[in-house]
Amino acid sequence: MEVRRLLEPVATALAATRISDDQLAEIERHLDAMREAREDVERLNAHDAAFHRAVVEATGNETLLTVLEGISGRTLRARIWRGLVDTRVSDRTLAEHEAIFRALSVRDAALSQAAALLHVSNTEQWLKEHLRSGEALPWGMTTSGG
Template identity: 80%
Template structure:
């Protein structure tokens, strides 16, 4: 462990123990360094690293503060990391496995907690998906909103942030493009309808089963297309799940 890493751990311990609660202001740099037995340079480097991690916020002319430490803030970098991993087929499949483990459980939990307003929001996105059968961009947008609303109904912000990060906007768009090309979009829409029906009936077991079927089918489709893309020669576009960039 480097000296900077040790300094980071010391400041994190102050936050973790409540000595520096969310929203509190850190002592000035010389005072913080003396309190922790660090050089000012080490204290400065630790503060910079924790600012990048969104644990601290440096306000010019005011000082350094502990952020809200909300999951949506601390997990902010997850989505960016997922985007970077999407050129690696193995990493993509790992992410789909994570989604398969978490999303059915989240759907089951949502079925026990969902409000009428939340159910209406999910129904709105389902209707929009039906109307946008051949419009990949609209399908993708409402698909993401559908699943976001389902997980939001759990009331668990950490779960929502994790699943949003794992799903990935770019991956969703590529999958929908492939599904439309394969004329498999209707089957996937039916799977969303089954999830909605389970939520409307407040049936946790059915919701979990419907979500598991949906994610498992998507994962199976992705595995098949990754194999096809791997077999395609570099000179051909082929199915292009990984090769084709998304439109701006």
């Protein structure tokens, strides 16, 4: 999550300066699909990942896309876990993605970067708090590494 927080907001800012109308429409389709899937954590997260992939694709930088996809894949289980244990997460997630989309729509790099930073930082903060609590993670690990 830390690396994602370092790279994704900057990538989103770059996307704002390069995004085409067709790419923006694709991101909006993913956002609409997220709204429809708000009660299904796995579908919501699949569309969430597609949303972010489409944003990074809009940078036109294949290396950046490959790096961020690798990082995103490593955090998917944690994001699904968050959706299962936090009943309010889908509303917050949608609001954060809507802010990213609005900023991209007006091609505002600084606002896009800020919206993406807020989104990733909120997810990272939630995960850190739950890892500190010592509760077992759903994929069989504990915060002590067991």
